Amino acid sequence: MTTDVLIEHRRKIANLEERIKNRRLQVIGLYGTPIAVVFTLLVWAALKISVWLHSDTPSAIDDTFGSVAFFLGVAAVAQAIAEFNRFWRDPKTPVRELRLELSLVEERHILDARRHTPPPMDRQASYKERLPGEMARLRRESRHYRRMHLAMQWMLFVGSAAISAVTAWYDPPQPAKGILIGLGFLVTVITAAAGYFKPRERAFNLQQTADSIEQHATALELGIAPYNDAEQSRNLELFATTVEGLRAEQRMREQQLDQPQQGQQQVI
Known part of the structure; x- marks a missing residue:
């Protein structure tokens, strides 16, 4: 029984560590993708003003920046939908809350391990x-x-x-x-x-x-x-x-x- 309890604690700790990692990536994508869209548009406009102000921008440049901006925009919308419609595992959950839960599980694991020390x-x-x-x-x-x-x-x-x-x-x-x-x-x-x-x-x-x-x-x-x-x-x-x-x-x-x-x- 002691072994089963300790194994269950380790399973919970590993699960929470994975959830924290996934949630951190979700937050980075949720807030970083719109910033990347704005940055791409600003770079596109800066190139147009500084290099091709009095001429047409090459089609390759327009196609590249347009494709990147469109892809990032679609990704930003998809992540926002997944966040607010609870398609993800931990939507609207701060990372600090998951870390607090992890610390509590680790504390319970230490107490049980100390109580049943082999x-x-x-x-x-x-x-x-x-x-x-x-x-x-x-x-x-x-x-x-x-x-x-x-x-x-x-x-x-x-x-x-x-x-x-x-x-x-x-x-x-x-x-x-x-x-x-x-x-x-x-x-x-x-x-x-x-x-x-x-x-x-x-x-x-x-x-x-x-x-x-x-x-x-x-x-x-x-x-x-x-x-x-x-x-x-x-x-x-x-x-x-x-x-x-x-x-x-x-x-x-x-x-x-x-x-x-x-x-x-x-x-x-």
């Missing part, structure tokens, strides 16, 4: 069963940062090569000047972003932590050192302590990457 060995065993999801998360984030690093590197390669190629190809200042300015700006931004976010280091740290956790999980599963004690409770306790130490080290490395270079040297 013994330490059961908690350690369940902790071991949750680790595959944690390792999958670490590897997923590691792949994300690795792909980000590779994309930045390829953009740097292409941008740097394009600057040299355009410089060698064009002798007159125009139109090469604008292209070179754009490519130089792109290379500068990517270099600064790569140095600030450090996706390569983040990918390496996440992958290293996932591999270390997997190594300890395999050692515990096979009953080899350091988890070869005759009492399983001691092995589980040592395993939980070791894994939490690895996760703490991972969080510390992330904090070091978020600090400036001078702050990193002081921490190290």
